[in-house]
Amino acid sequence: MEISRIEDFKLGWIIGDFEPTLLRTKDFEACYRLHKKGEIVGKHYHKLVTEYNVLIEGKMILQGKTLQTGDVFVIKPYEIADPEFLEDCKVMIIKVPSSPKDKYIVEEK
Numbered sequence: 001m002e003i004s005r006i007e008d009f010k011l012g013w014i015i016g017d018f019e020p021t022l023l024r025t026k027d028f029e030a031c032y033r034l035h036k037k038g039e040i041v042g043k044h045y046h047k048l049v050t051e052y053n054v055l056i057e058g059k060m061i062l063q064g065k066t067l068q069t070g071d072v073f074v075i076k077p078y079e080i081a082d083p084e085f086l087e088d089c090k091v092m093i094i095k096v097p098s099s100p101k102d103k104y105i106v107e108e109k
Helices: none
Strands: 013-015 031-035 050-058 058-060 065-068 072-075 091-096
Touching: none
Parallel strands: none
Antiparallel strands: 013 031, 031 091, 050 072, 050 091, 058 065
8 A cells, every 4th residue: 555645746636647646647637625715726728628626625606606515517628717715625626638738827808
């Protein structure tokens, strides 16, 4: 058995085509992430990646919709992610495929 700590990985990303990782693969990425209430995550989108998310705990707003503990949501390529964390949020994120550089910031005008 191997044992690691989530803190050993960059921002909770534990599987994907990057280092450090538990499993190096181009097929998908996996992350367990804690976003603090009020944390700012820039408005962004992906061109290649589909992002599958489970809001394990907390409450947030995304694309004008309020999400809460237990909600499962999918963000497809070119859809804008604009999260607002109303509470501390624990999120499980799976991205398919693994493409670590596929993140594009939306410039505010």
